[in-house]
Amino acid sequence: MNLLDQFGPPVLPPGLEPLRAEVRDFLAKWGATYPAEKRALSWMGFDPDFSRALGAKGWLGLSIPKEYGGHDASPFERFVVNEELLAAGAPVTAHWIADRQSAPLLLRHGTPPQKQRFLPxxxxxxxxxxxxxSEPASGSDLASVRTKAERQGDGAWLLNGRKVWTTNADRCQAMIALVRTDAASERHDGLSQxxxxLALPGVMIRPIKDLSGxxxxxxxxxxxVRLDADALIGVEGEGWAQATSELAFExxxxxxxxxxxxxxxxLVAAVGPEPDARQAFEIGRLAAWLVALRSMSISVTAQLAAGHDPVWAxxxxxxxxxxYEQDTVEVAMRLIDSLPPGAKTATTRRVLAIVQSMAPSFSLRGGTREILRGILARGLGVR
Incomplete structure (x- = not known):
C-alpha cells in the first residue's frame, strides 16, 4: 500500500449513530456529578466500577469474537464508543490497555487456553x-531490553529483570512483557512475549509519583519469577514483530x-459565543487540527478493519x-488572562493546571517523538 493511500477516505460506515446516541445518553447520566477536574485526567482516570459497567453494556471487547465474551463488532464500532468516552473525560484507564491492545494481541497470537482464560x-x-x-536503560530504544527469561528443564521459564514507566502495574492483575529469551541475541532478535x-512470588512493584502527584x-x-510453559505468547523469538504490531493499536x-x-x-465554554479576533484564531486553529486528526485516526481504523498492520500511519x-494535545495547553495558557471573569473561567484555570502537569508525558508515552519520526523517515525512504 502506498503510504499516502493509508489516509484515504476517512468515512465511518453508516448505521453507527444509534450506538453513538446510546453511549452519549449513558455518559450524560453518569457524568451529571462528575467534575471537570476529574474529567481532565482523560483516559488516565481509574474506576473499576465504571469499567465493569461498560463491560455489562457490551462496550468492551467489541471486536473480540462472541465465543470469548466479545461482540464480533467492527473496529469502527469500537472507535465510536471510545471517541465518546474520551470526549466526555470518562475514567477508562482500568480496562484501557487490556481492551485496546492486550486482547487483540492475545486473539492473534495467544493459545486457546490463554484466550479462554483472559479474553472473557x-x-x-x-x-x-x-x-x-520499557526498562530503566532501554526506554525509547526498546530493542535493547535486557530483562530475560531462561527456559528450565521442566519447560517452565525463570524471569529476571526490571520494567519501568509501567502504567497502573500496581492496580493490574497481569502484564504482557517483552523479554530476551536468547542470551546470545542482540537487538530485535531473540525477544519473546x-x-x-503480577501476584507471583518474586514480582515487586514500586509506584513512581509524577509531577501531578x-x-x-x-x-x-x-x-x-517462575513462569509456566504456557505463559509464552505466540512464537519464541518473534516477540519484536508481535510487539510492533501491538503498538499499532496503541x-x-x-x-x-x-x-x-x-x-x-x-476553554471554548469560557470564551463564549462572541470570541475576540485572537481567541477566534487560536480556537479555530485547534478545531481544524482536531478535525484533521480525527480523519486520520478513522483512516487507520479502516486499515485495522481490513486486517492490515498500519504501523507507519x-x-x-x-x-x-x-x-496537538500539547499545543492545546499552550493556547490555553496564552488565552487564560483574556477570558471573562466567572465560574467557567475559574474551572478552566483549574483544568489547565491539571493538564499542564501531564502534558510533557503526552509525547513520551506510547513512543517518543524521536522514535516515531524515525519510523516515519524509514517509511518515506529518507533514513
Whole structure:
C-alpha cells in the first residue's frame, strides 16, 4: 500500500449513530456529578466500577469474537464508543490497555487456553493489563531490553529483570512483557512475549509519583519469577514483530489526540459565543487540527478493519496528535488572562493546571517523538 493511500477516505460506515446516541445518553447520566477536574485526567482516570459497567453494556471487547465474551463488532464500532468516552473525560484507564491492545494481541497470537482464560474477563471489564516494554536503560530504544527469561528443564521459564514507566502495574492483575529469551541475541532478535501474573512470588512493584502527584507510573522488578510453559505468547523469538504490531493499536486511537479534550471544551465554554479576533484564531486553529486528526485516526481504523498492520500511519497519528494535545495547553495558557471573569473561567484555570502537569508525558508515552519520526523517515525512504 502506498503510504499516502493509508489516509484515504476517512468515512465511518453508516448505521453507527444509534450506538453513538446510546453511549452519549449513558455518559450524560453518569457524568451529571462528575467534575471537570476529574474529567481532565482523560483516559488516565481509574474506576473499576465504571469499567465493569461498560463491560455489562457490551462496550468492551467489541471486536473480540462472541465465543470469548466479545461482540464480533467492527473496529469502527469500537472507535465510536471510545471517541465518546474520551470526549466526555470518562475514567477508562482500568480496562484501557487490556481492551485496546492486550486482547487483540492475545486473539492473534495467544493459545486457546490463554484466550479462554483472559479474553472473557477483559470483555467483562474485570481484568486489567499493563505493558512490560520499557526498562530503566532501554526506554525509547526498546530493542535493547535486557530483562530475560531462561527456559528450565521442566519447560517452565525463570524471569529476571526490571520494567519501568509501567502504567497502573500496581492496580493490574497481569502484564504482557517483552523479554530476551536468547542470551546470545542482540537487538530485535531473540525477544519473546510472556503473560506475567503480577501476584507471583518474586514480582515487586514500586509506584513512581509524577509531577501531578499521581502514582500511575511504576517500576516492576522480577527476581527469579517462575513462569509456566504456557505463559509464552505466540512464537519464541518473534516477540519484536508481535510487539510492533501491538503498538499499532496503541498509537492510532482517539486517545492520541483527545487527552486534552476537557481543557479544550472548558476553554471554548469560557470564551463564549462572541470570541475576540485572537481567541477566534487560536480556537479555530485547534478545531481544524482536531478535525484533521480525527480523519486520520478513522483512516487507520479502516486499515485495522481490513486486517492490515498500519504501523507507519499509526505513528503519524500519534506524533501529530500529541503535538496537538500539547499545543492545546499552550493556547490555553496564552488565552487564560483574556477570558471573562466567572465560574467557567475559574474551572478552566483549574483544568489547565491539571493538564499542564501531564502534558510533557503526552509525547513520551506510547513512543517518543524521536522514535516515531524515525519510523516515519524509514517509511518515506529518507533514513
Amino acid at each position: 474477563a477483559i470483555c467483562a471489564g474485570e481484568m486489567y493489563f499493563c505493558i512490560g516494554m 510472556f503473560l506475567v501474573d 499521581h502514582e500511575h507510573f511504576n517500576e516492576v522488578t522480577f527476581e527469579d 498509537r492510532s486511537g482517539p486517545e492520541r489526540f483527545l487527552s486534552a479534550m476537557t481543557l479544550f471544551r472548558c 499509526a505513528s503519524c497519528v500519534k506524533d501529530i496528535g500529541t503535538g
